Amino acid sequence: MVTIKQVSEKAGVSSATxxxxxxxxxxxxxxxxxxVMTAMAELGYRHNVVAASLASNKTHTIGYVVPELHGSFFGAMMGGTEQALRQAKKHMLIATGHSDAQIEKEQIDALLSRRCDALILHVEAVSDEYLVSLVHQGVELVVVNRFIGEIGDNCISLDNVKGGYLASRHLLDIGHTKIAYIAGSLFKADGKNRLTGHQQALADMGVEYTDKLTYEGNFQAKSGTEGIRALVARGAKFTAVACANDEMASGAMIALRELGRRVPEDVxxxxxxxxxxxxxxxxxxTTIDYPVQKIGSMAAHWVLERVYGHTRHExxxxxxxxxxxxxxTSSPE
Amino acid sequence: MVTIKQVSEKAGVSSATxxxxxxxxxxxxxxxxxxVMTAMAELGYRHNVVAASLASNKTHTIGYVVPELHGSFFGAMMGGTEQALRQAKKHMLIATGHSDAQIEKEQIDALLSRRCDALILHVEAVSDEYLVSLVHQGVELVVVNRFIGEIGDNCISLDNVKGGYLASRHLLDIGHTKIAYIAGSLFKADGKNRLTGHQQALADMGVEYTDKLTYEGNFQAKSGTEGIRALVARGAKFTAVACANDEMASGAMIALRELGRRVPEDVxxxxxxxxxxxxxxxxxxTTIDYPVQKIGSMAAHWVLERVYGHTRHExxxxxxxxxxxxxxTSSPE
DNA sequence: ATAAAAAATGAAGGCGCTTACAATTAGGGT
DNA sequence: ACCCTAATTGTAAGCGCCTTCATTTTTTAT
Structure with a gap:
């Protein structure tokens, strides 16, 4: 292992230089x-970032916690982050939380032990208080896709209520009134908020909301299929169905097709x-655009600006x- | 920052203990x-992995280079890896190479500077020789989805030729003979190999291969759409189309539908x-299963076994x- | 009880780099 | 040529932890 020392000797300067x-x-x-440059080249020197990190107390590494790696959502988000960070020569240490509070905490802990300069967290099980306390402890972190008032400055999120509203409002606008809703997991904030948006849209247009037309799925395609079957089984009548994510919508379409209902002619x-x-x-x-890549890059910009003091990162x-x-989607008959 | 020293004093032992x-x-x-444990708890001690890495010359970190983060392919692969590594408390430092030799090299270099214990590389632009030389230099690395004979032990890949063969063979078996092929980028090994498999299947069944029925796409959905249009425009006649990946197949289906051709009745x-x-x-x-998650976990097992000496990782x-x-897919009329 | 072996602990020298601070050299003005 | 300031470089003390080796304590065997 060639060290800075050997380079310095070969170049006839001090290691500080x-x-x-x-x-x-x-x-x-x-x-x-x-x-020095030629000495490094001749010796095949490779900078030891670990040693540098210890000495400088900066790792130039951002810890990233996401629920899962599979699926196209988190990849897109991390892609947005990576693109912004690469130019700044920062790297990402990635961990998955599996929507489990215990695991999420362990992973955050591990990333902190590795002395990440900052964390980007997409965590769903850990409590607001826990995240707030981290921030108060001085941990530099951004929470994505989740809004916590007390540390609003550290959050970057999408207005899910508005998204839910937009979706159902569209259906209402083109004439539907009997709208089924396949919700995401309601213990997750976005699942809940999207449903809230749906309800607000109904209220705004004077359509009564009823539990009978909603089914709680889990954001997976299969639960969309099951949702439709369950709704039909319980005798629900609807000409449109709003789903809390695309996977479930796709599952729903499969079920509708099985039942001989055409999309969008029948529903x-x-x-x-x-x-x-x-x-x-x-x-x-037809769907609601979630600018996921942008959220990823916003998180990167937050870190670049707040932690590394780079300017011009809005x-x-x-x-x-x-x-x-x-x-x-189309108007009902 | 609480150090091991402070803990040792509080516990009345040496820092070595x-x-x-x-x-x-x-x-x-x-x-x-x-x-010691209570002393650590009372002081709120957090292990400094950076310092430990410097002293022990082990980072417990695996560097991972993939072409891109978006899309569902690499997420699934990394997910497979992560799952296996998490239990071993290893972490992943992720970088993207963007299928550009220059960038790929830079990223590999950066990961090495960060003293990753091993690298998992899905690189497509860098030369075989370069990878071989890294291995000869003593760099611990696994190359995934790419086979290089000289360092076959370091490679984990799918038999793409066989996959291409299976796909076209299926079409042939159910009676098709006029089979169009939408290839992936042919400068990429998997794109080329899949096409080779297609050609072998044709040869095996005594069907002549012709360039007229093949179109070179780039693995993106859009190029599937364009492929169909181009094939039709040049007057190609076919009752089936094999695509080098699902994205392009989906793009092809869109184009076929536009042209009023039903899938699978017409093609x-x-x-x-x-x-x-x-x-x-x-x-x-209908498609060829690429056990991508499994490849990811195989890579993890390789590292666990070869670099960390964990046994029982086949x-x-x-x-x-x-x-x-x-x-x-269905038989032609 | 006692010697020998095993277990537990401590002392101290790095790991390779950064970074005040001190020391030296170069540049400018008169 | 000479003094002052600015630009360069060197010195050396860590950063926080691991790990070999020596030392002390405990256990086992006789």
Whole structure:
């Protein structure tokens, strides 16, 4: 292992100088810089970031906790973050929380032990208080897709209520009144908020909300299929169904097709998230765009600006969803 | 920042002993262990993994390079890896190579500078020689989804030729002879190999291969759509189309539908990868299963066994694809 | 009880780099 | 040529932990 020391000897300078040229800090004469550079090249020197981190107390590493790695949602989000961080030469240490408070805490702990300069957290099981206490402890963190008033500055989220509203409002606007709703897990904030938006839209348009038309799924495609079956089994009548995410919408479409109901002629379907495959379905899925990649990059910008002091990195705390019209919704007969 | 030293003083032992209880190495009496534990708890001690890494020359971190983060493919793969690594308390430092040799090298370099204990690489632009030289330099790495004979032990890949063969063979078996092929980027090994498999299947069944029926896409959905249009525009006649991945298959289905050709009645479609949304399409996409998550976990096992000396972690070097029958293929009229 | 073996602990020297601070050199003005 | 300031470099003390080796304590065997 070639060290800075060996380089310094070969170049005939002190190790401090070598460190300066590596980090481009302090001042060093052009001539000695070259001396050092060639010495490094000849020796095949490789900077030891671990040692540097210990000495400087900066790891240039951001810890990232997401519930899962599979699926296209988190990849898109992390992609947004990565793109922004790569230019700043920061790296991401990734961990999964599996929507389990215990695991989430362990992972956060592990990332902190690894001395990440900041954390980006998409955690769903851990309590608000826990996150608030971390912030009060001085941990630099951004919470994504979750809003906690007390640490609002550390949150970057989508207005899920508005998204839910937009979806159902669209169905109402084109004439539907009997609208079924397949909710996401209601113990998760976004699942709950999207449902709230749905209810507000109904209220705004003077349509009464009833539990009979809603089914609580778990954000997985299969639960969309089950949702439709359950609704039909309980005799619910509807001409449209709003789903809390695209996976469930796709599951719902499968069930509807099985039942011989055409989409959108017999029943309209609207999803939520606008994941990449939404446009591959046929008809293309009308949905609510969740600017997930943007959320990822906002989180990166937050970190760059707040933790590393880079300027010119703007970010917003609350992003807005918008309606994406494709082929699964139409006016009722 | 509470250090091991402070803990040792509070517990009335030496720092060496504290280190022993933290790492569970050496021997330490139960009583003193408890002493140390309570001291750590009272002081709110947090182990500094960076310092530990420097001293022990082990980071317990695996560097991971993938082309992109978005899409469902790499998330699934990394998910497989993560699951296996989490139990071993290893972490993943993730970087993207963007299929660009320059970037791929930089990222590998950065991960090495961070002293990752091992690398898992899904790189597509860098040369075989480069990877071989890394291995010869003593870098512990697994190459996934790519086979390089000279370092076959370090590779974990899918038999893409066989997959391509299986797909086209299926179409041939159910009676198709006019089979169009929408290839992936041919400068990528898997794109090329899948096409080779297609050609072998044709040859085996005595059907002549012709360039006229193949179109080179780029693995993106849009190029599937364009592929169909191009094929039709050039007057190609076919009753089935095999695609080098599911995204393109989905794009192809969209184009076929536009042209008024029913799937599978008028033309059969088969994809490759079996990504998660393949079953959401309608009809469900017949495809070749790419055990991507398994590849991810194999890579983890390789690392666990070879780098960390954990036993009982079996792994294979070449995984086999298999046919997944769903609704997009049927015999021609 | 006592010697020998085993278990438990402590002392101290790094791991490779950063970073005040001190020391040296170079540049400018008169 | 000489003094002052600014630009360069070197010195050395850590950063917090691991780990070998020596030392002390405990256990086992006789």
């Amino acid at each position: 070598v460190s300066r040229v590596i980090n481009n800090t302090g001042t060093v004469k052009e001539k000695t810089r070259e001396l 309209s379907v609207i999803g939520f998230d606008n994941v990449d495959f939404a446009s591959y379905l046929s008809p293309g899925l 970010y917003q705390h609350i992003l807005s969803p918008r309606l994406i019209l494709r082929g699964t | 504290v280190s022993r209880v933290i790492n569970n190495t050496g021997t330490v009496k139960e009583k003193t262990r408890e002493l 059969s479609v088969i994809g490759f990868d079996n990504v998660d949304f393949a079953s959401y399409l309608s009809p469900g996409l 792994y294979q070097h070449i995984l086999s694809p298999r046919l997944i029958l769903r609704g997009t």
